[in-house]
Amino acid sequence: MSDPPDEPPAAEPTPTADDSAPDDAAASADGDPSDQPSVAAAAGIDEAVLDTPRELASTVRLQWILRSTIGAAVIGALATAIAYGVGVATSFLDGSIRTAATVGGAVFVLFVLIGVVRAVLLYRSWMYVVRADSLFLSRGVLTRVQTAVPYVRVQHIDTRRSPLERLLGLSTLVVYTAGSRGADVTVPGLTPDRAATLQRRLERLTTESEGADAV
């Protein structure tokens, strides 16, 4: 909650009962809720930082492509095995290893292509914004998802790096809320520096927004 620091919230009389506003704090409490300073303003976050849409680091495409290639290899191997099995059992295919490998290879190439296209499009669709009162994420290729996470709801913030991410010099930020979709608030493809800055910034905003009730 964004009360001015010198104002004890619980002791504050209701706006109607408080006729004479003795100081600025009470005056702001008297006004419309929308006049309240934003969480970012209260946390002293630079205006220039706010509301700037940010992209992910471009190497994240490589991370996604590598990951999907591993998946494609597994699917390709499976396809090879199935094609071989079908070839031996029925007359659809001629049952040679060569044919089976061709089928598997085709499936592999197809999935790699899908993975590359998806990675490029997903990278283009990704955007996150540190706004005055909430963190905003927008991403998605087929289904576009946009999430607003009010700072007051943030429980804790993690950064994590998988082996692949460490190899590529990337980091992932995960924001947890008490809601069920907490794990959905994940920002991949950040440079470690940027992840650390974002984590610090969000922690400051979260602390500033506190004072409201917990679950």
Place this chain on the structure above:
Amino acid sequence: MTDAESTAAETPLTDRPFRLHPLSVPYRVVEQGLGVVVFVLFVGAPAFGAVEGVLGAAGAVALAGLIAAVVVGYGVAYYRRFEYELTADTFDIRSGVFARRDREIPLHRIQNVDISQNIVQRVLDIAAVRLETAGASGAEAHLKFVGKDRAGALQREISRLSRAEDGEPAADAATETLFEISDRELGVLALVSADIQLVSILFVVGSVVLPALGSLTESEWFFALDQGLGGLFGPLATLAGIVALGLAYGAINATLYYGFTLSRAPGELRYKRGLIQRYSGTIPLSKVQSLTVTENVLARALGYASLEIETAGQSGGEGSQGGSQSAVPVAERDRVIELANSIEQVGDVQFERPPKRARQRYAVRYAGALGVLAGLVFLLQTAIGGSLYWWAPLVALPLVPLAAHIQWKHRGYYVGEDHVVTRNGFWVQRLKVVPYYRVQTVLSSETVFQRRRRLGTVTIDTAGARSLVGDDAKAVDVDAETTERLREQVADSLYESLWREANSGNRP
């Protein structure tokens, strides 16, 4: 450290450690002993024989006696080493025979206090008490078992103390009965809850039985009457079985909610229910995350609805029951709405429907589903070489526009002063009320198909237990601009309502 149950009401409950009820020792021993007996029946007898062969009869009996002694000894030790204590602001439990555990639960974090008694426990006058917080998936504390009076006293005392801590008047004011289930409503509950099960099972069984009937009519041996009748009788018996099962389920559900009363105490709701197994519990109003009013087709036709009150722990009931955890299982719609309004003052709800073009989406979806179904049956037909009525699903095509319209008609959202309300579903209509100050995150999503028609879905996530299974409040297929506006508005309203709350000192 006596456990004089009769004087529990007079002796102060705070700042003094207590033990469980002494009768919990034999009860737990027998409960665990039953497991041992089952084990003995299947594994023990041959094992006993083998041991007898080695040690002789006396040795085997001694071993059996030893096992029994261990079970009893463990029961006694568990009892002796289990202590609970209620202090001014925490509930402490010290337990464990081998691994000791000290646990302190802050009172203001407790979501529900539930008491349950099965029939044996009722005879012994003991009860199980569960304390739930938002953290753990199960109960944070499970007292097995304390005396019935002590359980009730604990429940009252915990809610009194946690209210006192919140700065609210700690006076134990009289409770006011909000709702009592009538016999008629109990009957409706049996019928309506049977219906849910029936519809779902019927669909599954129907999809298996109907093709079988289809192939039956085609095949020559249909005319061999005995076999044909047998083939027909089978499905009929299955159907009768399903109906019986459904009714039995309904009857069981009715006994679970027998004598259901919901009453309002300061700062919380209390419920009591059950014919054979008795439950009672508290739902603190300050922990309510959302309200859901549910009506299935049958209940709606009869003018009945049910209400679920969601807290961050469990949804106002015991999790192990599995079935619906309704705050009010079934009641006349007006009463349910009135009750919901007394918990969250939503006022008059004017639903905003999705734009009419959403109906095209549903029509395409249903037509597509019918097409796919027909295609699958056709494939099956070519694969097995028989002739099924593969075009049969297409007969339903004329109904598609109607179904699309009905689907559209039952959707809606409403943005109120302090709440956002969403409504979805024709077969089971769910109306969800979420106070702004309970909103966790807001997300909007647009699938490819939605984007084609400039539509989107706004999901409002709360910390409620039900949202863990994806049962969030959703405004589905609203206009793309409304999606943006709604998402921002709900997120902003969270701050406004938190601000108002902090400044007025009480909840909106």
